[in-house]
Amino acid sequence: MAESPATQHIELDEDHAHLGTGPIPAGPYYQPEYFDLEREAIFRRTWLQIAHISELPEPGSFIVRPVEIARASILITRGRDGEIRAFHNVCTHRGTQLVSDDSGKRSLFSCPYHMWTFSDDGELRSAPDFERFYVDKSQCSLSKVAVDVCAGLVFINLDSSPEQSLREYLGPFAEELEQLPVARATTFSEYTYEIEGNWKLTYDNFQENYHLRFIHPRSGEAANGPQNPFGYPIRYGFHGPHRTQTIWSNPDARPKPFQTFGFMKGAEFAIKDGFGASAQGKEYYAIFPNLFILGSPMTPFSQSVVPISANRSRGIIRMYWIGEDDCASRRFAREYAMATARDIHSEDRAVIQAGQRGLESGALSHIHFQSQEILCRHLFQEVDKRVEAYRAERDAARAKA
Numbered sequence: 001m002a003e004s005p006a007t008q009h010i011e012l013d014e015d016h017a018h019l020g021t022g023p024i025p026a027g028p029y030y031q032p033e034y035f036d037l038e039r040e041a042i043f044r045r046t047w048l049q050i051a052h053i054s055e056l057p058e059p060g061s062f063i064v065r066p067v068e069i070a071r072a073s074i075l076i077t078r079g080r081d082g083e084i085r086a087f088h089n090v091c092t093h094r095g096t097q098l099v100s101d102d103s104g105k106r107s108l109f110s111c112p113y114h115m116w117t118f119s120d121d122g123e124l125r126s127a128p129d130f131e132r133f134y135v136d137k138s139q140c141s142l143s144k145v146a147v148d149v150c151a152g153l154v155f156i157n158l159d160s161s162p163e164q165s166l167r168e169y170l171g172p173f174a175e176e177l178e179q180l181p182v183a184r185a186t187t188f189s190e191y192t193y194e195i196e197g198n199w200k201l202t203y204d205n206f207q208e209n210y211h212l213r214f215i216h217p218r219s220g221e222a223a224n225g226p227q228n229p230f231g232y233p234i235r236y237g238f239h240g241p242h243r244t245q246t247i248w249s250n251p252d253a254r255p256k257p258f259q260t261f262g263f264m265k266g267a268e269f270a271i272k273d274g275f276g277a278s279a280q281g282k283e284y285y286a287i288f289p290n291l292f293i294l295g296s297p298m299t300p301f302s303q304s305v306v307p308i309s310a311n312r313s314r315g316i317i318r319m320y321w322i323g324e325d326d327c328a329s330r331r332f333a334r335e336y337a338m339a340t341a342r343d344i345h346s347e348d349r350a351v352i353q354a355g356q357r358g359l360e361s362g363a364l365s366h367i368h369f370q371s372q373e374i375l376c377r378h379l380f381q382e383v384d385k386r387v388e389a390y391r392a393e394r395d396a397a398r399a400k401a
């Protein structure tokens with residue numbers, strides 16, 4: 001009998017061979033020095049997803065978001081002209097954080113300290129007793145941060161002149177993401193969690209199915225089963241620093257009646273909203289460095305794994321919806337999808353933290369990734385490439401000085 005493709009182990013072809021098979025150093029998953037290098041090499045110069053466009057619904061809407069690893073706070077506004085702009089949330093008089101609210105609607109922002117007031121395009125509008133300063137107002141605009149939107153996802157880049165535009169950075173994935181429900185969403189459900197885990201260790205838990213049968217023996221049934229006991233995905237894809245995999249669906253999954261009901265309701269609304277069983281249905285996008293998106297129309301899911309310190313991260317999990325809850329069954333479908341994600345995820349957390357504790361003991365010089373953990377290997381290599389390039393750049397600059 002011919003084996004179904006899902007039962008075959010995906011052999012890594014020549015496209016993946018350059019990723020190698022060797023052990024991976026353990027230090028980068030817990031050492032504060034490596035985390036400091038990641039700050040400079042990656043998080044201060046890479047496009048980072050920070051919001052969804054539905055959080056800035058109309059002219060005057062604004063949000064403030066922290067980027068802890070860069071010790072930054074970012075103010076994002078939608079101007080009266082409809083334009084999305086981003087600034088450091090720092091008053092240009094003497095550096096006070098300008099806005100303390102997380103979100104709101106306002107087109108003028110006054111600093112609490114001496115009332116310098118900025119408009120939503122970042123210009124200094126008024127400042128008490130300004131004649132006594134030795135600078136022109138035009139020199140006092142808020143410090144700009146690069147911002148762009150793709151598929152409804154708002155990205156910023158802390159590099160004042162990013163090497164690549166957001167579209168260039170995302171490459172062919174930009175167009176694919178534009179086809180997903182997230183691009184048309186008008187609202188979302190969210191939950192966040194903090195975890196004692198390095199951001200890469202936390203993120204890697206969502207990049208491999210190897211753990212499904214041990215950590216999620218019941219809840220992981222949709223993606224592994226007797227035909228494919230280790231939940232091998234159907235396909236892997238790589239583009240630059242980003243990666244995808246197509247998750248296998250278990251035809252033998254036997255959901256309980258209430259699960260079927262929740263799922264059917266979700267499917268019904270996905271079809272109503274124009275998202276049937278699309279080709280991207282099971283596609284998993286890992287957008288470098290710390291975002292991932294599931295293309296499923298029933299669970300249009302994203303997670304950002306936000307680095308806080310070398311051994312602490314925050315996960316922001318969202319499911320995106322079109323329109324408000326307009327009936328009890330739509331409300332149920334959304335709650336059900338969120339509760340399911342939260343349940344599955346609650347099974348992962350203890351083991352991620354146990355991994356962090358083990359690594360921090362310093363007992364291991366290296367860890368090992370098998371072929372199904374190739375997405376984890378690829379993430380490490382993309383991180384390490386940038387860290388090494390930054391280290392060389394920094395050392396060369398020091399040698400010159």
Ligand code: FES
Pocket residue numbers: 091092093094095096111112113114115116
């Ligand atoms: S620090 Fe903002 S007005 Fe003085």
Ligand SMILES: [Fe+2]
Pocket residue numbers: 205211215216344348
């Ligand atoms: Fe898991």
